[in-house]
Amino acid sequence: MAKKKYKKRQRSFTEEAKRQAQQERLAVEKSRSGKRFNPVARALLLTDLVFLAVVSILDTNELIPDMVSGICTLTGVALLLIALWFQFGPKDRKGFGRGPKL
Secondary structure (H helix, E strand, O other): OOOOOOOOOOOOHHHHHHHHHHHHHHHHHHHHHOOOOOHHHHHHHHHHHHHHHHHHHHHHOOOOOHHHHHHHHHHHHHHHHHHHHHHHOOOOOOOOOOOOOO
16 A cells, blocks of 8 residues: 655645734724724814804804803803813823823
8 A cells, every 4th residue: 555645734825914914904903993083072073163153153144242152152162172171181081080181
């Protein structure tokens, strides 16, 4: 009987390339996740933009007094600052008493 020589199967380069591509995809997704916009901040900014646009239109057509327009503008600025705090504030939000680290 003839003896067969069994060769040890070597790992193919395609398996290593697939694994490396998967690792790169995971690394890219992980780096993107840290750069995403905070949904609460996004909602606040959108609300603030719509609010200030409506106030600006009403003020231009002189449908609201200047005092109300000024109060609405200050409210819009406060909403903007709150949205920025949510986006760039501390990452470990355990309480509202802690502000951004300077």
